Amino acid sequence: MTGSELRARAVRAGLVGAVGLVYLALAGMIEKFQERNLIGSFLTLGDLLMALPPLLAGYVGTRPRLVAGRLEAAAPRAVVTVGLISGAIVGGITAAGVALVEALPEGAVRRIFIQVSPELLSILTFGQGVPVGLILLVIFGAALGGLGAGFRLLPQRVGRPIGVGLATTLTFALLQRIFPPLLFELGLDTRWLYSPTLLGLTVPGALVVFAISAGLTVLWSARGPAVRERVEQLPPDRRRLLNGTSLLLLAVALVLLPQLIGSTLSQVLGTVGIYLLMGLGLNIVVGYAGLLDLGYVAFFATGAYLTALFTAANRVTSIGDLVAPEFVLSLNFYLAVPLVIVVTAFVGVLIGAPVLRLRGDYLAIVTLGFGEIARVLVQSSWLQDYTGGPQGLRDVSDAAIGGVGFRDPQPFFYLVLVFCALAIFVSQRLAGSRVGRAWSAMREDELAAEAMGVSTIKFKLLAFAMGAAVGCLSGMLFAVQIGSIAPASFTILVSITVLAIVILGGMGSIPGVVVGTLLLIGLPGLLDEFEEYRLLIYGAALIMVMVMRPQGLVPNVRRMRELQEDEAAQDQWLKKEEAPAVTVGGGGAS
Amino acid sequence: MTQTRQSGEEPVGTVARPKTAVLAEKVPIRRIILVTLSILIAAGVLVGSWKTLTLTEGRISGAGWRDFLVFGVALGSIYALIALGYSLVYGILLMINFAHGEVFMVGAFASYFVAQSLETAGLLDRNPVLSILILLLAATAASMAVAVLLERVAYRPLRNAPRLVPLITAIGASLFLQYTAASFFGSDSKGYPSIASLEGTWTVLGIPVAKTLVLTIVAAVVMLVGLTFFITRTKVGKAMRAVAEDKEIASLMGINVNRVIVITFGVGGILAGVAGVMFALVFGLVQYNMGFIPGIKAFTAAVLGGIGSVAGAALGGLILGLVESVAPVLLLAGIHVPAPNQLRDVVAFSILVLVLIFRPGGIFGSSEPERG
Numbered sequence: 001m002t003g004s005e006l007r008a009r010a011v012r013a014g015l016v017g018a019v020g021l022v023y024l025a026l027a028g029m030i031e032k033f034q035e036r037n038l039i040g041s042f043l044t045l046g047d048l049l050m051a052l053p054p055l056l057a058g059y060v061g062t063r064p065r066l067v068a069g070r071l072e073a074a075a076p077r078a079v080v081t082v083g084l085i086s087g088a089i090v091g092g093i094t095a096a097g098v099a100l101v102e103a104l105p106e107g108a109v110r111r112i113f114i115q116v117s118p119e120l121l122s123i124l125t126f127g128q129g130v131p132v133g134l135i136l137l138v139i140f141g142a143a144l145g146g147l148g149a150g151f152r153l154l155p156q157r158v159g160r161p162i163g164v165g166l167a168t169t170l171t172f173a174l175l176q177r178i179f180p181p182l183l184f185e186l187g188l189d190t191r192w193l194y195s196p197t198l199l200g201l202t203v204p205g206a207l208v209v210f211a212i213s214a215g216l217t218v219l220w221s222a223r224g225p226a227v228r229e230r231v232e233q234l235p236p237d238r239r240r241l242l243n244g245t246s247l248l249l250l251a252v253a254l255v256l257l258p259q260l261i262g263s264t265l266s267q268v269l270g271t272v273g274i275y276l277l278m279g280l281g282l283n284i285v286v287g288y289a290g291l292l293d294l295g296y297v298a299f300f301a302t303g304a305y306l307t308a309l310f311t312a313a314n315r316v317t318s319i320g321d322l323v324a325p326e327f328v329l330s331l332n333f334y335l336a337v338p339l340v341i342v343v344t345a346f347v348g349v350l351i352g353a354p355v356l357r358l359r360g361d362y363l364a365i366v367t368l369g370f371g372e373i374a375r376v377l378v379q380s381s382w383l384q385d386y387t388g389g390p391q392g393l394r395d396v397s398d399a400a401i402g403g404v405g406f407r408d409p410q411p412f413f414y415l416v417l418v419f420c421a422l423a424i425f426v427s428q429r430l431a432g433s434r435v436g437r438a439w440s441a442m443r444e445d446e447l448a449a450e451a452m453g454v455s456t457i458k459f460k461l462l463a464f465a466m467g468a469a470v471g472c473l474s475g476m477l478f479a480v481q482i483g484s485i486a487p488a489s490f491t492i493l494v495s496i497t498v499l500a501i502v503i504l505g506g507m508g509s510i511p512g513v514v515v516g517t518l519l520l521i522g523l524p525g526l527l528d529e530f531e532e533y534r535l536l537i538y539g540a541a542l543i544m545v546m547v548m549r550p551q552g553l554v555p556n557v558r559r560m561r562e563l564q565e566d567e568a569a570q571d572q573w574l575k576k577e578e579a580p581a582v583t584v585g586g587g588g589a590s
Numbered sequence: 591m592t593q594t595r596q597s598g599e600e601p602v603g604t605v606a607r608p609k610t611a612v613l614a615e616k617v618p619i620r621r622i623i624l625v626t627l628s629i630l631i632a633a634g635v636l637v638g639s640w641k642t643l644t645l646t647e648g649r650i651s652g653a654g655w656r657d658f659l660v661f662g663v664a665l666g667s668i669y670a671l672i673a674l675g676y677s678l679v680y681g682i683l684l685m686i687n688f689a690h691g692e693v694f695m696v697g698a699f700a701s702y703f704v705a706q707s708l709e710t711a712g713l714l715d716r717n718p719v720l721s722i723l724i725l726l727l728a729a730t731a732a733s734m735a736v737a738v739l740l741e742r743v744a745y746r747p748l749r750n751a752p753r754l755v756p757l758i759t760a761i762g763a764s765l766f767l768q769y770t771a772a773s774f775f776g777s778d779s780k781g782y783p784s785i786a787s788l789e790g791t792w793t794v795l796g797i798p799v800a801k802t803l804v805l806t807i808v809a810a811v812v813m814l815v816g817l818t819f820f821i822t823r824t825k826v827g828k829a830m831r832a833v834a835e836d837k838e839i840a841s842l843m844g845i846n847v848n849r850v851i852v853i854t855f856g857v858g859g860i861l862a863g864v865a866g867v868m869f870a871l872v873f874g875l876v877q878y879n880m881g882f883i884p885g886i887k888a889f890t891a892a893v894l895g896g897i898g899s900v901a902g903a904a905l906g907g908l909i910l911g912l913v914e915s916v917a918p919v920l921l922l923a924g925i926h927v928p929a930p931n932q933l934r935d936v937v938a939f940s941i942l943v944l945v946l947i948f949r950p951g952g953i954f955g956s957s958e959p960e961r962g
Contacts, residue, residue: 023770026773026774027770027773027774028773029773111703111706112703112775113774113775114774114775114776115773115774290754292754292757292758294761350623353623354623354624354627354943354947355943355946355947358946358947358950359753359950360753360754360757361685361686361753361754361757362893362946362950364686364754364757365686365886365889365893365942365946366942366943366946366947368886369886369890369939369940369942369943369946370939370943372886372935372939373935373936373939373940373943376932376933376935376936376939377933377936379932380932380933380936381928381932382922382927382928382932382933492882496761496765499758499761500762503758532773533769533773535765535768535769536765536766536769536770536772536773538762538765539762539763539764539765539766539767539768539769540762540766541762542758542759542761542762542763542765542766543743543744543759543762543763543766546748546751546755546756546758546759546762547744547747547748547759550751550755
């Protein structure tokens with residue numbers, strides 16, 4: 001690579017990194033996340049966010065380039081120089097921004113960008129004030145950029161354990177609300193690992209976590225392939241036994257979990273379960289059948305409202321009295337379940353039928369329209385006698401069995417667990433069934449599927465009905481969990497959140513939905529300061545996943561191939577280019 | 591700028607047609623539902639309007655209807671300006687730029703901050719014409735920048751991806767921009783500074799009309815005329831039409847397709863910026879989520895008039911604005927639905943759903959739904 005090319009890359013990476021750092025500062029994340037200690041008082045989440053842009057600029061900016069099918073890395077010294085320069089640019093631009101804010105009359109910038117507080121400026125200049133702090137900021141950027149680039153120079157057997165170790169340590173630090181109570185209940189002393197006052201990992205704790213995870217990575221890279229091969233060579237019955245045992249262990253762990261982590265975190269898990277159900281339902285519609293539904297919240301709402309109306313609830317009148325809605329039954333919850341499922345599935349068909357012939361993006365907008373219509377109708381004064389209007393319905397009865405209620409977080413978790421297990425089982429079986437195969441055929445090429453005798457109308461309706469049925473389960477549980485429902489809980493943002501879960505995890509992949517829900521619902525639930533930025537992060541996640549990894553984090557193999565058809569063709573072409581060399585080498589050896 | 595790409599796939603269509611016909615005979619549910627739906631709607635509209643117009647008490651006066659109509663036209667002009675952004679982009683890329691409503695929001699915010707400074711400087715009252723020009727300039731610049739950036743970051747890497755991929759990205763971008771505005775500028779709604787010389791009414795054609803509404807309608811007409819001139823008379827406009835016809839052939843003719851796409855996003859952004867200022871002047875508020883619902887409604891307008899066509903977007907906007915302003919009262923007051931204006935969004939979204947179901951090509955286009 002030529003010098004000018006390298007310079008251009010350094011500048012580009014630096015500019016992107018600078019935009020990132022300035023964005024994080026303006027959004028207020030760097031200041032707000034200072035409260036969250038990750039390792040001692042030595043590294044906070046805010047510090048981490050401040051360090052990431054230059055680090056990533058150095059790392060990504062020195063990525064080897066694909067030239068004519070071959071990865072071409074720059075010389076080690078050039079790599080470090082590029083890293084240093086891009087990091088310095090990140091620091092420099094941010095420093096220029098800080099200087100600008102300080103130069104303008106006080107409060108002039110804050111009138112527009114409300115997060116630009118004196119505290120933020122002090123954090124960015126390391127508390128050193130203008131001239132010294134700005135120089136420190138540039139040096140800080142350059143050092144981290146160089147570090148990021150230097151990481152690239154490490155051979156894989158050194159770099160990988162370090163990377164995994166760092167990631168694991170950070171994960172442990174971020175899960176600081178879940179691990180300490182868990183370990184404490186197991187009778188372990190955690191004070192050496194997690195600091196009781198600072199909440200984050202202690203410095204020795206962090207070192208131990210890092211050492212263990214890095215060590216395990218080294219071990220796995222030495223032994224891993226052999227172990228995997230042995231598992232693959234097990235006779236089928238032994239493998240089934242192994243799978244069964246791990247499933248059983250997982251079940252036992254899940255059953256014990258709420259008792260170990262306590263009530264507050266069980267509440268978070270309950271919410272995770274509700275979104276998991278919705279994710280599984282939307283996964284059938286979007287992932288299996290390829291129909292983008294943006295009004296999915298309608299089924300969630302239908303489930304919740306029908307549960308309330310079928311199992312007794314009250315509404316608040318304009319003068320504040322509690323009265324029963326115009327139409328209300330008082331069924332047992334478990335009797336209501338099949339009824340609600342049938343009604344919601346019918347609603348799904350009703351919504352699906354008129355839009356069947358629409359193209360994908362129009363379908364998305366129409367379903368979005370349906371979702372909004374449903375919400376506005378529910379909260380209108382017109383239907384207030386049935387739905388309770390903006391105040392909604394309250395006193396929804398509990399799903400008690402023999403006097404044992406499920407409203408408290410811990411019992412509720414078990415209820416959710418049962419429903420989720422059921423939904424996962426159904427999804428799993430559906431995917432491999434004739435129906436699932438018809439869906440994937442339809443998703444890949446509608447005309448071809450129709451020509452092969454797949455009734456696309458029937459299977460599209462079936463997808464809508466199945467998706468609606470699973471979605472309404474989450475609505476039912478939601479009504480039971482909080483006991484009162486209001487239209488404010490059923491906005492379009494719920495639909496988009498669930499979509500983000502499915503997309504992030506990987507369309508059509510059940511483990512993907514689980515991972516997506518844990519990341520997008522569980523993590524914000526564990527760290528309160530994320531709550532404010534939840535939707536911002538969802539938006540960014542949707543864009544980033546689609547641009548960089550459209551198949552999602554835990555991809556469904558088949559779906560991945562569809563999304564990467566072009567890349568696959570490219571890979572084929574590359575292989576062809578390399579092929580002669582391989583045969584010559586092979587021939588010489590034999 | 592109509593899309594003629596579909597005709598190129600004619601052979602595939604003809605092969606599939608008999609099959610679809612057989613299926614339609616086998617499963618007439620769809621037809622039954624559609625026919626029932628249209629009869630029900632027609633009956634509802636007739637009965638509702640009849641009852642409202644013959645109300646004995648609480649009858650709406652002629653002046654009341656007139657005000658609804660004027661407001662509808664102004665609202666429609668705003669929708670039309672936003673709808674053009676959807677339409678232009680759709681005409682070229684065949685994708686729904688879901689985040690276009692946020693481009694409009696950014697324009698409104700930019701003009702809000704400038705208006706605040708102008709108010710403190712006293713220029714807003716001293717020289718309203720110059721101030722409004724400055725506001726428009728700020729809004730269009732900001733909206734254009736965001737629209738172009740959006741294209742560069744979120745859409746260009748996905749130019750050849752399956753169709754749903756850019757749509758999902760666009761949803762993400764919409765969410766991202768909304769909550770970026772919320773965390774940068776605060777999530778409370780902000781009162782737009784009032785311009786003294788825009789308060790009160792002007793008499794237009796013997797009707798008193800609020801000055802902001804007059805300004806909105808005039809601005810929309812000016813922008814529309816300008817856009818039509820730009821597309822039909824300038825070289826860049828010609829290039830845009832060529833790219834909309836066929837990207838590959840256009841690039842063979844020496845047109846820089848990427849540049850044309852960027853310009854298209856920019857033009858859409860400018861129109862949305864103007865709409866943002868007008869919206870803020872009429873409603874007097876800016877908030878981070880102000881773009882979402884108008885964005886979807888403007889999309890409805892674009893589809894209503896036939897997406898991809900400039901005149902269609904303008905007309906669709908006008909119709910939607912009028913219907914939204916008149917229909918809730920006209921249809922619902924008579925059958926004693928309390929607070930019919932709460933259901934304004936239901937009317938707009940119902941139109942969206944109905945148009946897409948019955949005439950996805952727009953009310954002036956074909957009734958054959960596009961597939962793909």
